[in-house]
Amino acid sequence: MIEIKNVSKWYGSFQVLTKCSTSVKKGEVVVVCGPSGSGKSTLIKCVNALEPFQEGEVVIDGTSVGAAGTDLPRLRSKVGMVFQHFELFPHLSIIENLTLAQVKVLNRSAEAARDKGLALLERVGLTAHADKFPGQLSGGQQQRVAIARALAMDPMCMLFDEPTSALDPEMINEVLDVMVQLAQEGMTMMCVTHEMGFARKVAHRVIFMDKGEIVEDATKDDFFGKPRSERAVQFLSKILQH
Amino acid sequence: MIGNLDLSFFNWELVSNFLAKGFYFSIQLTLIAMAGGIVFGTALALCRLSGRPWLALPAATYVNTMRSIPLVMVILWFFLLIPLLIGRSMGAELSAIITFTLFEAAYYSEIMRAGIQSVARGQVYAGYALGLTYGQTMRLIVLPQAFRNMLPVLLTQTIILFQDTSLVYAIGAYDLLKGFEVAGKNFNRPVEAYLLAAVVYFVICFSLSSVVKKLQTRIAIIR
Numbered sequence A: 001m002i003e004i005k006n007v008s009k010w011y012g013s014f015q016v017l018t019k020c021s022t023s024v025k026k027g028e029v030v031v032v033c034g035p036s037g038s039g040k041s042t043l044i045k046c047v048n049a050l051e052p053f054q055e056g057e058v059v060i061d062g063t064s065v066g067a068a069g070t071d072l073p074r075l076r077s078k079v080g081m082v083f084q085h086f087e088l089f090p091h092l093s094i095i096e097n098l099t100l101a102q103v104k105v106l107n108r109s110a111e112a113a114r115d116k117g118l119a120l121l122e123r124v125g126l127t128a129h130a131d132k133f134p135g136q137l138s139g140g141q142q143q144r145v146a147i148a149r150a151l152a153m154d155p156m157c158m159l160f161d162e163p164t165s166a167l168d169p170e171m172i173n174e175v176l177d178v179m180v181q182l183a184q185e186g187m188t189m190m191c192v193t194h195e196m197g198f199a200r201k202v203a204h205r206v207i208f209m210d211k212g213e214i215v216e217d218a219t220k221d222d223f224f225g226k227p228r229s230e231r232a233v234q235f236l237s238k239i240l241q242h
Numbered sequence B: 001m002i003g004n005l006d007l008s009f010f011n012w013e014l015v016s017n018f019l020a021k022g023f024y025f026s027i028q029l030t031l032i033a034m035a036g037g038i039v040f041g042t043a044l045a046l047c048r049l050s051g052r053p054w055l056a057l058p059a060a061t062y063v064n065t066m067r068s069i070p071l072v073m074v075i076l077w078f079f080l081l082i083p084l085l086i087g088r089s090m091g092a093e094l095s096a097i098i099t100f101t102l103f104e105a106a107y108y109s110e111i112m113r114a115g116i117q118s119v120a121r122g123q124v125y126a127g128y129a130l131g132l133t134y135g136q137t138m139r140l141i142v143l144p145q146a147f148r149n150m151l152p153v154l155l156t157q158t159i160i161l162f163q164d165t166s167l168v169y170a171i172g173a174y175d176l177l178k179g180f181e182v183a184g185k186n187f188n189r190p191v192e193a194y195l196l197a198a199v200v201y202f203v204i205c206f207s208l209s210s211v212v213k214k215l216q217t218r219i220a221i222i223r
């Protein structure tokens, strides 16, 4: 589904990603972790070409992301993305947030889009908030809306970039619950997160990044059982203390 | 009578015979220059932020040039040059409307540029990630937010624009100030007429400013 082959990226002379290679198969849940500044966000943004990269290739469902002539908006519409800071559109109501791209990108009728939006709001437990504005919702609620907004496009896979790290602790679980449910339904997911409980529960594989490199790429059991690199051991001991 | 001032000529006849026409033109000029200036200014701002030198450079040059020339000179030169270029005069009023639109666009452009930059980069990412094109992301996501964030500043600029419309005296267009001037001559009371003009401009601008202030606090609450 997602193939990342030897991707390297530089900001000026600073190398952010160094020959990153991995893949996410259909139905697979892959968790990406690593210290701050290790390039996790950059890597996941390369997957749907929100960030350009200079070397290597990313292929989604047979389409090369970086190739000239790729219809990027079309490709992105099939890849859902959830951001650390939600990025709901503050000038639109919750239901408008969910219907906008359905209508403008997928050319759905306003009515069909609204039905789809309401169904997804129900799924994340926020039907009552359909006509409110993002600023009137709590962080956890906003992030659930953001997930629903991505799902409204019927994506073939979902990317998450630290979806819970901007949330107050008591709101983390309501978001993780939605993600766990999604994973259990067989959604293909690539999640940057430090929620190791989530990784243990639903991940198939865990990727550990450091200084722009993929240091570990192992099945969940191998990763938690016997991480091979010194850096991964150190990192795990740090975050598992919390 | 106040001292030596005789304000007795200030009656309904003055308003309907001399001021209405000028007032109407001043408002028309302000509204058209505002709408046109914001549209053209937004286009200039988008060019400057496009990251493409062949768009950004001409736009920046235009904006900086307009902002370095006194408005009254632009009004005058446009009025004088156009007949030389197209062979006939387009009339002071139309000339003023075009000049103001072109001139104000430079100022509105700077406001819209700040507004666009005030919208978080993540909003653009979110638009793209949903499959929106650059144009759609700008039109549906970024510009509405930029516009809302900048509304008080845009309106303040419009109040300044309204005051500046009085500069069309330079080319003899019939605006509100001209109305007072002609009335002053007609009743042989020029000082009183200009005094009233000042009061009228003050009242209009002051009330508009108060509206903007109220708006500012309301927007602050919504955000």
Ligand SMILES: Nc1ncnc2c1ncn2[C@@H]1O[C@H](COP(=O)(O)OP(=O)(O)OP(=O)(O)O)[C@@H](O)[C@H]1O
Pocket (backbone or CB within 6 Å): A011, A014, A016, A034, A035, A036, A037, A038, A039, A040, A041, A042, A043
């Ligand atoms: N636009 C940019 N220009 C220059 N350097 C950048 C830019 N964006 C990110 N970087 C650098 O690239 C590196 C990787 O950033 P990235 O955001 O991918 O890290 P991360 O692993 O997601 O970290 P975090 O856990 O803090 O989110 C960092 O050192 C960062 O400073």
Ligand SMILES: [Mg+2]
Pocket (backbone or CB within 6 Å): A040, A041, A042, A161, A162
């Ligand atoms: Mg990050």
